[in-house]
Amino acid sequence: MFVIDNSSKTPIYEQIKTQILALVSSGVLKPGDKLPSLRSLSSSMSLNINTIKKVFSELENDGVIISVLGSGSYVSDNAVRNPKILEKAENELTEALRSAKSVGVTKEEVLSLVEKIYEEEIR
Amino acid sequence: MFVIDNSSKTPIYEQIKTQILALVSSGVLKPGDKLPSLRSLSSSMSLNINTIKKVFSELENDGVIISVLGSGSYVSDNAVRNPKILEKAENELTEALRSAKSVGVTKEEVLSLVEKIYEEEIR
DNA sequence: ATAAGTGTGCTATCTGAGATAGCACACTTT
DNA sequence: AAAGTGTGCTATCTCAGATAGCACACTTAT
Numbered sequence: 001m002f003v004i005d006n007s008s009k010t011p012i013y014e015q016i017k018t019q020i021l022a023l024v025s026s027g028v029l030k031p032g033d034k035l036p037s038l039r040s041l042s043s044s045m046s047l048n049i050n051t052i053k054k055v056f057s058e059l060e061n062d063g064v065i066i067s068v069l070g071s072g073s074y075v076s077d078n079a080v081r082n083p084k085i086l087e088k089a090e091n092e093l094t095e096a097l098r099s100a101k102s103v104g105v106t107k108e109e110v111l112s113l114v115e116k117i118y119e120e121e122i123r
Numbered sequence: 124m125f126v127i128d129n130s131s132k133t134p135i136y137e138q139i140k141t142q143i144l145a146l147v148s149s150g151v152l153k154p155g156d157k158l159p160s161l162r163s164l165s166s167s168m169s170l171n172i173n174t175i176k177k178v179f180s181e182l183e184n185d186g187v188i189i190s191v192l193g194s195g196s197y198v199s200d201n202a203v204r205n206p207k208i209l210e211k212a213e214n215e216l217t218e219a220l221r222s223a224k225s226v227g228v229t230k231e232e233v234l235s236l237v238e239k240i241y242e243e244e245i246r
Numbered sequence: 247a248t249a250a251g252t253g254t255g256c257t258a259t260c261t262g263a264g265a266t267a268g269c270a271c272a273c274t275t276t
Numbered sequence: 277a278a279a280g281t282g283t284g285c286t287a288t289c290t291c292a293g294a295t296a297g298c299a300c301a302c303t304t305a306t
Contacts, residue, residue: 192272
């Protein structure tokens with residue numbers, strides 16, 4: 001279902017969260033769409049159900065999905081370009097930019113990197 | 124000496140490392156300059172000496188400083204725009220850019236953020 | 247109605263990274 | 277000789293992340 005890098009220092013639940021957000025932003029998952037159940041996801045990914053629970057509860061707290069007891073979890077109406085998610089992404093980008101600048105990466109190098117990233121096709 | 128945010132998820136040793144790198148890149152610390160000793164740094168910052176040891180050993184491994192037994196630690200000759208450091212910064216920036224893009228941040232928003240960051244004066 | 251499937255809410259345990267603590271050693275500087 | 281320096285250990289503590297298991301409340305499918 002999702003790709004997990006166990007050697008990454010980024011926690012598994014963050015990796016899954018990121019990938020679900022990407023699916024929502026790219027339109028693969030649309031508002032109202034039903035997500036896989038906690039149990040099916042955790043078993044298919046060989047992860048503990050609590051790990052998936054954490055992903056879903058954070059996504060719900062961010063307003064990206066809505067979980068309904070007994071029924072399932074669904075993409076919320078205002079999931080696309082969600083304010084909390086956008087702000088977090090921008091904050092992280094700001095930190096990375098400040099860090100790069102402080103270490104001597106030039107503005108030109110950054111701009112060319114931005115061009116390159118935004119030319120990449122979405123996988 | 125350095126500013127530590129204990130609430131940050133970034134480890135203390137990483138925070139110090141980042142700030143030393145900034146001092147080197149900005150020219151406050153020049154090649155050949157002597158760094159404070161492990162013991163003086165750890166005691167003045169109320170941190171364990173092992174935490175500072177980790178900072179210095181990583182910086183030495185990156186080629187930014189050189190530690191001399193019995194004498195002290197010194198900024199190395201090729202510390203400015205050090206390849207390993209630049210590559211790490213660019214990799215992190217790439218990740219942040221991909222993540223922002225995947226979540227719906229537009230290229231224009233990124234470009235304006237880059238402008239803003241590079242207009243900031245160095246503190 | 248029943249069974250299966252769903253999310254929720256706990257508690258407990260394990261692991262590894264990060265940080266602390268303390269000691270001994272080798273070497274340089276004063 | 278004394279003080280200061282980096283190095284190399286081992287041990288301990290804490291916390292986040294992940295696993296494990298159970299009970300409960302509710303919805304959906306049969």
